[in-house]
Amino acid sequence: MLGALLTVALLVAVAVLIVSATAWAIATAAGSWQGAARARAGVLVSLAGAALTGGALAWTNWLLDTGAHL
Template sequence: MATQAAARPDFGAVAAASELERVIGALLTIALVTAVALLIVCAITWAIAVSAGSWHTVARARAGVLVAIGGAALTGGALAWTNWLLDTGTSI
């Protein structure tokens, strides 16, 4: 497999590449923005709940932070997976 200099999918071998590139880029952007927003909200909730002594809310907010970090990691993994699928598709 060839390595790419930029962190973006190679759409050269795909028909209607410009449309596919826009759709995938938009989905990755929405997922990343959602994960960051969830991370911020859950971190703020976690801090407020700790100061208020609400341990049940602390546990839920901590789980939300972990889910947000996992979502961001999956979003980054989706880019690598897309590159792998495109490379596999060109060799078949």
Template sequence: MNLSQLPLPVVRPDFGAVGGTSELNAVVGALLTYGLIVAVLMVIVCATVWAFGSAQGSWQAASRGKTGLLVALAGAVLTGGALAWANWLIDLGAGL
């Protein structure tokens, strides 16, 4: 028997088996809200450490504050972008 003559199985995801996208949106939104709050608080703390370290002549504190500020800003940007990405994925999944 030739293998090319066998019917190919059709494998597709069952999107009806997974429900609750509204609950998923609520959970993702709540987690991202907490993440943004923490990122903004870290921006404030690190900017303060950088300012005080520079004013007091402590280059170690100023350097750590500057690094922390850049990491906190990157975290805030990634957390803010994650909401748009999650919404896009949910809309994409609903359209399949």
């Protein structure tokens, strides 16, 4: 159950990354520095979210494997 929830969170983070990167490219091409800055922040937040979610999934699997051996 937890693995499925973390997988969904990882997929959402990747989707937000794609949308933010596209918005960043469009805002930069249009010369909108404020929009580009917000989209860049979205890219950084989504990368951090994906890293934390992936790390949480790996850590949860490690804890489950460790608990099984005790």
